[in-house]
Amino acid sequence: MFYDVRRIESYSLKISIENGRVEKVKFDESRGKAFRVLKNGFWGYFVGDVDDREGIYLAEKNAIGKGDVNVLNVSSGGKFTLKPKEDFRDVSVEEKVEFLRDVEKNLKGDKIVSTSVTYFENVRRFSYYDSNGNEVFYEIPRIGLIVSAVAKDRTLQFYSKRIMKPAGLEALKGAYDIANEVVDVVTKLVNANAPPSGDMNVVADSSLAGVFIHEAFGHAVEGDHVLQGASVLANKLGQKVADESVNIYDDPTLREFGFYPFDDEGVKAEKRTIVENGILKDFLHSRETALKFNSKAGNSRAEGLKFPIVRMSNTYLDRGQYKFDELLEIAKDGVYLVGSRGGETNPATGYFQFNAQYGYLIEGGELTEMIRDVSLSGYTLEILKNIKIGCELEFDPGFCGKVDQLVPVSDGSPHILIKALVGGS
Structure with a gap:
């Protein structure tokens, strides 16, 4: 016992x-x-x-x-x-x-x-x-x-x-x-135009890209979701699931909002490699799911005294090679989207839909007019197989909800360039 x-x-x-x-x-x-x-x-x-x-x-x-x-x-x-x-x-x-x-x-x-x-x-x-x-x-x-x-x-x-x-x-x-930034952005946003719609090049800032990695990919690598058959990544360990430039980690030892030294099952915190050079290397585990996958535990967390379940900590897409201006030049035309106002994901299918806080048109590789009420949607694995990644990593904090439990987390990413469906939110 x-x-x-x-x-x-x-x-x-x-x-x-x-x-x-x-x-x-x-x-x-x-x-x-x-x-x-x-x-x-x-x-x-x-x-x-x-x-x-x-x-x-x-x-x-x-x-x-x-x-x-x-x-x-x-x-x-x-x-x-x-x-x-x-x-x-x-x-x-x-x-x-x-x-x-x-x-x-x-x-x-x-x-x-x-x-x-x-x-x-x-x-x-x-x-x-x-x-x-x-x-x-x-x-x-x-x-x-x-x-x-x-x-x-x-x-x-x-x-x-x-x-x-x-x-x-x-x-x-x-x-x-940040108070000054809030005033600057919101007073411009009230007179911004509605976004274009359709499949197009999208440069996402670190905040929106981080939410994508957390919501659309991170939940799909939680061991309990995988065991329940509720993950598009089930049976894909060791397989290529993204471009070779993609490296994704979950690291509770980083002094970001999702930091912890031990998880709620007493396991010492360690950095986990989820994707390495586009290859799916591991899922996130509790002591129960780790045993079933012959892997390591350390991602079991609980809100207060509730029962511990598999959770993320500081989950991030690692740095790539491109400067921000280079991503705009490669995109040529499309949209640059900033921040997230929530959305929905389905880990079982990989479908996601997010709302950005605001954005700008990209015309001829340059940022032009501001746009508002923008949505972004697509399929996770399709996005990750055709992605270009910026060189400056930033984290965005928040509380993640799962099974009526909230825990502190951070999502991290550089700017990314992807192709996705854009529309009004």
């Missing part, structure tokens, strides 16, 4: 300011334990702040069936504490509110009709041990700032930028710069 015990303590603060008024100051502090027992190939689970022996006993009682589940035996252990340069716990709520008001003051303009600044901070303390003798601990602070504005002229438009890092207040040094 295998068992493991997670103890999680969490502290968080959220402050929202809208149109100059403090709308919300929310403080949360929680702690609890989650117990898993694997018996007769079936998981028993219990959540409660009880003595460990009692928790394990109650989880075992919940292992009421029989199955074929087993887990990879790993050897892991250690402690890690991320110490921020400027600890947000040393700064009062009043000082934070004053800082946010100062940031929002930069969101001014004749066309601006609504503004918002949202701040959050969180500290997660994670303790884990299992029946194999593994024992780990970490403490990680995370901080975030989301700056947004709505402007109105010929159309009504919304634009936002964010900073999210495993860090302290030092991560927010660029807050005033």
Whole structure:
């Protein structure tokens, strides 16, 4: 019988300011334990702040069936504490509110009709041990700032930028710069034209390209999706799935928003090679799926005390050889798209559809007029087999949702040049 015990303590603060008024100051502090027992190939689970022996006993009682589940035996252990340069716990709520008001003051303009600044901070303390003798601990602070504005002229438009890092207040040094960028973009966007439509050359910025890699490709390499037959990449290990210039990694050790030193099954974090020179090398795994694929674990994550499942961390397309201007020259005509406003993907078929935040026409290899409300769609594997990749890698943070669980992640990519279907959103 295998068992493991997670103890999680969490502290968080959220402050929202809208149109100059403090709308919300929310403080949360929680702690609890989650117990898993694997018996007769079936998981028993219990959540409660009880003595460990009692928790394990109650989880075992919940292992009421029989199955074929087993887990990879790993050897892991250690402690890690991320110490921020400027600890947000040393700064009062009043000082934070004053800082946010100062940031929002930069969101001014004749066309601006609504503004918002949202701040959050969180500290997660994670303790884990299992029946194999593994024992780990970490403490990680995370901080975030989301700056947004709505402007109105010929159309009504919304634009936002964010900073999210495993860090302290030092991560927010660029807050005033992103506020200025929000104003600059949204006041131009209200008078931008609708996009052209059809199959065309698309240069995607690092943010949109990163979302493509995460949503359209990353979810398809999650081991549980593969086992469920819900991945277009099933049965393609060792095969060419992309152009030889394509290298895709998932790396929880990077100090981006998806950083963690150990996953929620106590496995030490490691960089994973997913695609190397266009060849599919591996999937992402929990201890359960890793055993079935004869691979490595380390990508099992959970929101709070929920049951751990296979998740991404910092997933990225690595650098290529092209400068941005070179991608525009190769494209000649088409569109340059910036940022993402969400969309949908189907890992089983590889189909995706995203909405960009805005863009520009590319005419004769040059950026010309601004465009708005743009959508982008296509099939993942077709896109990756005909792609040109820029040389400057950037990451974009966010929260990824799966099975009603949100975890912090980052998507990374250089600019890319692809051919896809473009239309209005």
